[in-house]
Amino acid sequence: MQENLVIVESPAKAKTIEKFLGKDYMVKSSFGHIRDLAKRGLGINLDNEFEPIYEIPEDKRKVVDELTRLSRAAKTVWLASDEDREGEAIAWHLAKVLDLPIDRTKRIVFHEITQRAILNAIENPRTIDLNLVNAQQARRVLDRLVGFELSPVLWKKVRPALSAGRVQSVAVRLIVERERDIIAFKSQPLFRVVAQFYASEDANKTLFKASLSQPFATRDEAEQFLRSCVGEQFTVTKAEEKPVQRYAAPPFTTSTLQQEAGRKLGMSVSQTMSVAQRLYEQGLITYMRTDSVNLSAMAITQCKNEITRLFGAKYSYPHNFKTKSKGAQEAHEAIRPSYIERNEIEGTAAEKRLYDLIWKRTVASQMVPAELDRTQIVIDLSRRSEQFVATGEVVRFDGFMRLYSESVDEDQQPEGEGGILPKMAVGDRVEATTITAAERYTVAPPRYNEAALVKRLEELGIGRPSTYAPTITTIINRGYVVKQNRDGQKRQTLQMTLTGDKLTEKMVTESYGKEKNRLAPTDIGMIVNDYLESQFSSIIDYNFTANVEKEFDRVAEGEITWCDMIRDFYDPFHNLVNNAIGTQSDRSLQSVRVLGVDPKTGLTVKARIGRYGPMVELEAKDGGKGHFASLKKGQLIESITLEEALELFALPRNLGDKDGEDIMVGVGKFGPYVRHGKTFASLAKGDDPYTITRERAITLLDEGAAKQRAASEPLRTFAEDASMVVKSGQYGPYIAYNGKNYRLPKGTKVDTLSYVDCQRIIAKSKK
Numbered sequence: 001m002q003e004n005l006v007i008v009e010s011p012a013k014a015k016t017i018e019k020f021l022g023k024d025y026m027v028k029s030s031f032g033h034i035r036d037l038a039k040r041g042l043g044i045n046l047d048n049e050f051e052p053i054y055e056i057p058e059d060k061r062k063v064v065d066e067l068t069r070l071s072r073a074a075k076t077v078w079l080a081s082d083e084d085r086e087g088e089a090i091a092w093h094l095a096k097v098l099d100l101p102i103d104r105t106k107r108i109v110f111h112e113i114t115q116r117a118i119l120n121a122i123e124n125p126r127t128i129d130l131n132l133v134n135a136q137q138a139r140r141v142l143d144r145l146v147g148f149e150l151s152p153v154l155w156k157k158v159r160p161a162l163s164a165g166r167v168q169s170v171a172v173r174l175i176v177e178r179e180r181d182i183i184a185f186k187s188q189p190l191f192r193v194v195a196q197f198y199a200s201e202d203a204n205k206t207l208f209k210a211s212l213s214q215p216f217a218t219r220d221e222a223e224q225f226l227r228s229c230v231g232e233q234f235t236v237t238k239a240e241e242k243p244v245q246r247y248a249a250p251p252f253t254t255s256t257l258q259q260e261a262g263r264k265l266g267m268s269v270s271q272t273m274s275v276a277q278r279l280y281e282q283g284l285i286t287y288m289r290t291d292s293v294n295l296s297a298m299a300i301t302q303c304k305n306e307i308t309r310l311f312g313a314k315y316s317y318p319h320n321f322k323t324k325s326k327g328a329q330e331a332h333e334a335i336r337p338s339y340i341e342r343n344e345i346e347g348t349a350a351e352k353r354l355y356d357l358i359w360k361r362t363v364a365s366q367m368v369p370a371e372l373d374r375t376q377i378v379i380d381l382s383r384r385s386e387q388f389v390a391t392g393e394v395v396r397f398d399g400f401m402r403l404y405s406e407s408v409d410e411d412q413q414p415e416g417e418g419g420i421l422p423k424m425a426v427g428d429r430v431e432a433t434t435i436t437a438a439e440r441y442t443v444a445p446p447r448y449n450e451a452a453l454v455k456r457l458e459e460l461g462i463g464r465p466s467t468y469a470p471t472i473t474t475i476i477n478r479g480y481v482v483k484q485n486r487d488g489q490k491r492q493t494l495q496m497t498l499t500g501d502k503l504t505e506k507m508v509t510e511s512y513g514k515e516k517n518r519l520a521p522t523d524i525g526m527i528v529n530d531y532l533e534s535q536f537s538s539i540i541d542y543n544f545t546a547n548v549e550k551e552f553d554r555v556a557e558g559e560i561t562w563c564d565m566i567r568d569f570y571d572p573f574h575n576l577v578n579n580a581i582g583t584q585s586d587r588s589l590q591s592v593r594v595l596g597v598d599p600k601t602g603l604t605v606k607a608r609i610g611r612y613g614p615m616v617e618l619e620a621k622d623g624g625k626g627h628f629a630s631l632k633k634g635q636l637i638e639s640i641t642l643e644e645a646l647e648l649f650a651l652p653r654n655l656g657d658k659d660g661e662d663i664m665v666g667v668g669k670f671g672p673y674v675r676h677g678k679t680f681a682s683l684a685k686g687d688d689p690y691t692i693t694r695e696r697a698i699t700l701l702d703e704g705a706a707k708q709r710a711a712s713e714p715l716r717t718f719a720e721d722a723s724m725v726v727k728s729g730q731y732g733p734y735i736a737y738n739g740k741n742y743r744l745p746k747g748t749k750v751d752t753l754s755y756v757d758c759q760r761i762i763a764k765s766k767k
Contacts, residue, residue: 001024005074006108007067007094009081012281013113016082020115021122028070030081034060035093037140042148049563050141050570055532056097064097069744071098076106078125081333083109085139085287085556086466088132095128102128102522111290112338113283138565142166142548145570149577150536154579158531159524159609163478165461165549167248167471169532169540172480175448176455176521176529183639185444190215191222191437192495195388197379199422200429207433209419210379210390215440222437226498227329228384229435237387239424240379244756250293251334253361254465255458257288260361263407265353268483269450270469275354276335284345285337289465293321295362299333302340303366311402318370325563336362338624348572360404367400368519375421383468391423405512432498438508439493447518450483461546468561472519480525484634488514523614523637535580539573592617596642598649605645607637612669616645630667647690655694665689676701679708718755726750726758 003024008014011029018027035054037043045051056064071077077100079091079304086108108121111350146166154162193212195501198205213299216222250259254273261272295303300318307316321334337359345355372395379388395401424430448456456470475481488511495508498707521529532540545733548569555562592608595616604619614637618627629648631640652666661677672689673698674681681704683689714725715733724737726744733750735758737744742765744750748757 002070003075004076004078005070006080007071009087012278016113016281016283017118020118024072026070028067029063029321030067030090030094031060031063031101033090033093034064034067034097034632035724037144043144044141050566052137052141053648054093054122055706067094068098068265068628070297071100076089077216078122079105079107079128080121081110082289083287084466085132085136088129089136089140092128092130092133102130103728111333112286113280114338116270123353131558133555133563135552138555138562141562141566142569145566146539149574150532150539152575153535153580154528154531158528161306162528164532165474166539167467167478167545168474168478169529170462170542170545171453171457171471172407172529173524173533173540174278175475175481178445178447179521179526179636180638182444182447183436183636187441188217189493190217190442191219191397192440193225193437195435195437196433197252197388197390197430198433199424200431202422206422208329208377208390208392210388213387213389214541216437219439219496223496223503224384225384226435226437226496229381229432229498231382231500232432233382234379234388234430234432235382236377236424236426236428236430237380238376239428239746240377240425241373241375243396244372244374245370246399246401247275248364248367248404249361250405251295251336251365251542252333252358253291254289255291255454255468257335257358258454258468259451260407261354262449264357265355266517267350268472270473271350272354273469275348275350276363279345279351279355280356282347283338284342284355286333286335288335291465292323293319293334294332295336295365296333299336299340299362300366303363306340306343306363306438311367315367315399315402318366321365333539334362352672364400364404365570368397370395370399371397372399377421377424390421392419394420398560410705435498436497441491441493441512444550446555447515447520449517453519459540462542464549464552466637475525480528481519481521483517483519484515486513486634488512494640503574509692520634521636523609523631526636526638527609534585536576539576549725580737593637595640598646605642607631607640607645608638616640616648624666650690655690655692663694663701665697674700679705715750716753718758719756724755724758726753735761 004021004026006014006017006021006025006027007030008017009030009032011031014027014029016322018025021027028158034307037055038053038055041053043053045053077098079094079100081087081090081094088107091107092102094100095102105128106125108125110117110121143166147163150164151162154164182508192215195212197209198207198208212225214453216225220728239521249256256275258269258272261267263270267275268578273288276285279285280288300320304316304318335358337355338361340363341357343359346353347355375390375392375394377390377392380389381387446452450472453472457463457468457471489547490509492507493510494505496503496505519713529540538544550567554560555565558604592606595605595607598605598618600620601618603621606617606619608615608617610630612630614631614635616631627649629645629651631637631648635644650662655663655665655674657663658676664671664675665683666675667689672680672683672687674683674692677700683692683700687700711728714727714736716726718724724735726733727736729741731743733744733748735744737758742762744753745761748761
């Protein structure tokens, strides 16, 4: 009989823990949850206090059978799933399925997989925390109720095969609202004025830059200002230099790790969590789902020793941070390396980069503040009320910045501060060498990237550390949101420069509008959002969704029962669903948007959702057939212009005759293509159907024809029977025989395949 059986979620975690426990302990993995709500029907008994109906998925039966056998043979079973609500629920499901007594089964938790933490957990076991289990059940049941009842409403009122979720719908709403802000935004030109000055008494004429405090709205105002500066006297009216301290950021929580990994490493939220999970399971970092910024006393001491060793005692500043987020559990720690003295690891490139980020952030949090001198110089004009302002910042002592500095989102980058400014005093005169008024355009609010969306959800109190990654993945997979890049555009801007008494002008080319990995709504995402707002505004209300999270926290604390919480939510929600089903769908939400009239034909141009997605239509004349075109990637029904729509009707394009047949370019169900007779070829990633040349199209057609010929030529023939051949297909090589096709077993080598082998494969194949 096995003395002890320890059950964890993942094989990697089991492997790491097994190293720390002796031969008396067997460590096995449950591979995550072993039970879930039944897939058939609602999976919840509404007539019995919302009792969940659980089932063991087919792919988990083998695991459950093995764990059942091992648990019966073991003297003691230890449930060692993760320490959060999801982990507690996994432990409870294991106890239920394996028939272990809830009040006596040993439950152990640890926030790092180290020998010290594991042995300490074994010495201090507890029982399953049913409050945490109920909080997880409440979330699971609530989300099933919303999805199960809301999705059919969308099928009937909006479009078949749609689905909705509680937190996901709120995330889509944020992205849709931001898109509408962008659509409504009208960019306006402004003229920003920057001057190059030097102190009149400075023999070296050391130049520094200063900006006018307010831009001008028009070219005339900017030009008038520049001309008025001829012969102007410039005097310093403020010269302030003050020491400031910049403090290190706290250690990582789940959301700040997701944000910083996105900004510094370019990782998506789901990629960050996947890599962090691997680091945790290898025992390299503490648990990666936490909203606490606490560090243990031991970790603080280790940081102090490491900082002193690397940089000297003057860089060490041992202290702890206070967690601000509501519902955070102070007993948990922030995300930190398990062993602070280990500043490098073995692993994949992504694992190394993320570990390095976590290590630097943790150690830097225990370093002294940086000391800076911040300078501001204000310069008055003798004949005008405007002022020039110069700011400078000089690092006197780098402190934590020697190791790490926190990033900010691209759209929150501060205007560049200068370095050292010359020593100046009030009353000093300065001379301007050049004063430049440069045309700039006001910028629309930026689309969210994943890091910015996580930050916004956290600010609103929506979701918890474990929900951010699956929420973003879900709304992208459902087709409500796309993650996209946009190429920058070029425009000409005016630049006027005053040098002495001479005013010159030149046109400057600037790039604008470039985006990388930004989240934008699709047309169907906007339609679904509008319908939910019209019929279920309370469900996708930001405050309501945040309050639901607080209710989950109250369940976890044992303040309220989860059944009461669900009932308070479900009854009014169910009434909303019934009202929505009984209400005529507001078809204006999906209505056709009239863009205008085609000047060539006089026909009306419309934009709408079609069978294969968003499209524009040149309406039919006298009962004839209309002309349709799909929208390009990044275009929306709500914002497309008449001019952009007319360009789409350029397809299909005729590129001219070849061998008596036209070469046509178009966009079909599977994307852009070129066709010549019966030969088709898909356009490559960099090809644009609106601009592709005849020569490029012929190259693609020739390549496509060569592939078709290669596919039709048999890979192997057999002298024993000419009707048996091995061909290359879309999914790999296969046997064609007497009008039927037979898949080759995995790992079969075509080169050595014999006639007898083929007969055997055919005989074993299912009819």
